[in-house]
Amino acid sequence: MKENPKTIEDKLYLLTYRSDHKSHIQVDQEKFKADKRNPKPITYICPAKVYVEDPNTGECIINHENCVECGTCHVVSPEYVTWFYPEGGKGVQYKLG
Amino acid sequence: MDEEFEVLIIGAGPAGISAAIPLARAGFEVMVVERGEYPGSKNVFGGILFTHQLEKLLPDALENAPLERSVTRRRFAALSAENEIAMDVKVTPWRDKPYNHTMTALRGRFDRWYAEQAEAEGVNVIPGMMVSELLVENGRVVGVKIQPGDEEFRAKVVISGEGAHAFLARQAGLMAKELPKRHMITNVKEVIGLPKEKIEDRFLLEANEGVAMEYFGEAVKGYFGMGFIYSNEESISIGIGLTVHDLIKSKQTLNDMLEHFKNHKTIRKLLEGGEILEYSAHMIPEYGYNHLPQMTMPGLLLVGDTAGLINGSVYHEGTNLAMGSGILAAETLIEAKEHGLDIGSAEALAPYRQKLEDSFILKDMFKFRKIPDFFNKFPHYLRDYPGHIASWMEEYFTVSETPKADIEKGILKKIKRDIGLWRFAVDMYKVGRAVR
Numbered sequence: 001m002k003e004n005p006k007t008i009e010d011k012l013y014l015l016t017y018r019s020d021h022k023s024h025i026q027v028d029q030e031k032f033k034a035d036k037r038n039p040k041p042i043t044y045i046c047p048a049k050v051y052v053e054d055p056n057t058g059e060c061i062i063n064h065e066n067c068v069e070c071g072t073c074h075v076v077s078p079e080y081v082t083w084f085y086p087e088g089g090k091g092v093q094y095k096l097g
Numbered sequence: 098m099d100e101e102f103e104v105l106i107i108g109a110g111p112a113g114i115s116a117a118i119p120l121a122r123a124g125f126e127v128m129v130v131e132r133g134e135y136p137g138s139k140n141v142f143g144g145i146l147f148t149h150q151l152e153k154l155l156p157d158a159l160e161n162a163p164l165e166r167s168v169t170r171r172r173f174a175a176l177s178a179e180n181e182i183a184m185d186v187k188v189t190p191w192r193d194k195p196y197n198h199t200m201t202a203l204r205g206r207f208d209r210w211y212a213e214q215a216e217a218e219g220v221n222v223i224p225g226m227m228v229s230e231l232l233v234e235n236g237r238v239v240g241v242k243i244q245p246g247d248e249e250f251r252a253k254v255v256i257s258g259e260g261a262h263a264f265l266a267r268q269a270g271l272m273a274k275e276l277p278k279r280h281m282i283t284n285v286k287e288v289i290g291l292p293k294e295k296i297e298d299r300f301l302l303e304a305n306e307g308v309a310m311e312y313f314g315e316a317v318k319g320y321f322g323m324g325f326i327y328s329n330e331e332s333i334s335i336g337i338g339l340t341v342h343d344l345i346k347s348k349q350t351l352n353d354m355l356e357h358f359k360n361h362k363t364i365r366k367l368l369e370g371g372e373i374l375e376y377s378a379h380m381i382p383e384y385g386y387n388h389l390p391q392m393t394m395p396g397l398l399l400v401g402d403t404a405g406l407i408n409g410s411v412y413h414e415g416t417n418l419a420m421g422s423g424i425l426a427a428e429t430l431i432e433a434k435e436h437g438l439d440i441g442s443a444e445a446l447a448p449y450r451q452k453l454e455d456s457f458i459l460k461d462m463f464k465f466r467k468i469p470d471f472f473n474k475f476p477h478y479l480r481d482y483p484g485h486i487a488s489w490m491e492e493y494f495t496v497s498e499t500p501k502a503d504i505e506k507g508i509l510k511k512i513k514r515d516i517g518l519w520r521f522a523v524d525m526y527k528v529g530r531a532v533r
Contacts, residue, residue: 004373008352011287011376018134041345047285047352047378069139070378071262072283075276075341084264085132087245089225093138096288096332096375097204 008049012066020090023064024083025050025073031080032060041076051081068092102128103440104430105241105252107228107265109136109212111151111416112401113258115423117220118154123431127220128250129212130243132227137208139260141286141379142416144327144334145309146202150420152195155214159195163206165329166307167196170300173411174363175483176315176324181363182487192306198417201307201327201334203288231255231265231397237441238269238396254396254441256426258419261380261402263390269397272390272405278341279473280388282322282381285351286336287359288329289371296328299367305330311413314483316358320347321472321479324358326367332374333367335359338381342473351378383409386459386466393446398426406458410465410532418458425452471531478528485515 005011032040042051048066051073053059069092074083085091104120106113109131120127133139145168151158169191174183191197212222232240232249240251257265261281266272293304300308307328316324322339337355344351359368384390384405392399400406401419408414426449433445453459472479489508499507512521 002372004371005376006356008350011352011373014373014376039348044348044350045283045341045344047283047350049350068376068378070283070380072281072341072344072378072380075278075281075380076345078275084229085227088132088227088243089134089245091139093134094141094375094377095138095205097137097141097208097377 008047012048015068016093016095017065018090018093019065020086022087023062024086025062025064025067026082027060027062028080029059033058042073042081045072045076102126102250102252104254104256105130105250106256106258107241108258108260109222109224110140110208110258110260110401110419111211112419112423113256114211114215115150115154115420116256116258116400116427117215118218119424119427120430121215121218121220125430129215129220129222130226130228131222131224133224135209135224136212136222137205140204140208141377142204143284143286143325143336143413144201146200146207147198147414147417148200149198150417150424152198153424163210164200164202166201166305167192168199168201168309169306170302170308172308172310174310174312175486176312176361176363177484177487178315179362180487180491182490192303201329203329228265231269233269236395238394254398254430256398256400257403258400258423259403261382263403266390266399266403269394271394271399277384277388280382280384280469281341282338282383283341283344283351283378284336284338284381285355285378286334287373288332288334288375289368290332290374291371293331295370296333300328302328313479315361318347318354318357319480321476335368381407381415383407383469385409385469386462387470392450392453395443396441398446398449400426408461408465410468421456421458422453425449425456428452465532467531
């Protein structure tokens with residue numbers, strides 16, 4: 001029996017996505033950088049690790065293709081995260097749900 | 098597009114489809130647009146479908162629908178770091194039809210089937226279409242804009258069963274622009290495959306019987322939220338949910354917390370040998386009765402999660418409220434048409450809210466209206482009590498030569514130390530009032 005995934009990265013491999021080349025997520029980088037909380041909430045509240053703070057530039061790297069579409073990010077930081085649904089038919093596809 | 102639909106429904110979930118079926122039966126021309134590639138592909142819940150509303154629309158649903166197990170056992174547990182104390186309710190007659198109208202389910206399967214039933218009744222369900230905005234003219238919703246393609250669909254009335262985020266309801270001004278951090282709950286869940294026999298042995302179930310287990314305290318590290326385990330036919334659904342407010346405060350990932358829950362000494366044995374089949378995340382809008390959005394405006398009705406229709410008490414009901422609201426939205430339009438009204442007019446839609454008030458939906462939400470604010474205001478109940486109670490019980494049942502009378506005195510001393518007797522009494526009184 002193979003080992004069960006434990007990390008977010010490994011769990012995301014279980015999912016099927018229809019990739020959307022256009023990102024459905026935007027981050028206002030200036031406001032992101034101005035957020036002095038450490039760590040910044042959107043970097044840990046996202047269950048798909050979409051948001052990563054670049055240690056060099058301080059900017060937010062957005063891995064929108066990982067998004068599992070819970071939408072927690074825009075509830076957490078509406079001041080700099082703009083999140084909307086991916087285009088119709090795109091994004092994550094739950095088989096069980 | 099110049100064509101005007103009679104009723105356009107956003108979202109092929111339980112709310113939207115439950116509105117679509119009675120409308121189609123009453124001769125309405127109904128179109129449902131769904132952003133997923135197929136209905137259910139975006140939909141996640143914990144795991145229990147309360148079927149009484151479903152059976153109203155489809156009397157044979159319990160035989161035909163892809164449901165998992167009938168819940169005959171409901172269990173509520175408080176976890177401390179090492180211990181567990183639980184209330185376990187087993188009702189064997191619930192194994193027989195109508196199964197107490199409580200079935201575990203997987204939404205990818207159920208929602209797809211449910212939308213097919215609507216199609217069989219003449220509803221036009223179109224997946225792969227995401228509504229990006231409402232078209233509003235002179236204070237009335239007159240249609241929607243669809244992506245991809247920026248296409249405009251016009252309709253006499255729009256029913257939004259868009260889901261927890263309610264972007265369109267917020268755009269229309271029916272609720273605050275920002276969703277409330279203390280009332281939005283994010284859940285992560287895994288479906289873990291296990292053989293039938295293992296599930297039945299581990300959870301003490303007969304064939305086709307299911308269990309619903311909910312966990313407080315250490316399951317979510319004392320934050321406002323809970324953990325859950327629901328048994329499906331050949332898998333179990335396990336997950337945790339926290340308010341966004343507490344999730345921010347925790348400075349942890351939900352995945353770490355879920356792993357913590359799964360590895361708790363009282364839980365891990367239940368999962369042993371299982372294979373994770375899917376990982377998912379979804380939000381629940383637990384505003385409570387006192388913070389509901391405005392339910393209608395000319396040309397628009399809100400149903401299901403979009404309308405904040407969640408009974409967040411120990412009952413944890415959602416899909417049945419969604420279905421019930423869909424049925425009542427349909428009823429509102431059917432009656433308006435019978436009375437010869439313009440079905441999108443304010444006059445036509447006005448009875449909807451009262452219909453919700455008169456039904457189990459808002460009667461139950463009204464009864465439990467204090468709960469969401471109560472546990473936000475007094476976080477110590479969920480943070481401290483589960484652990485304390487588990488440790489008092491440990492002491493109560495610890496075997497030694499200490500006389501039982503002294504053990505009781507010792508526990509009283511502990512209560513004094515942990516909480517204080519007066520505070521304990523006040524806490525019990527207050528929580529009793531809040532949930533009553």
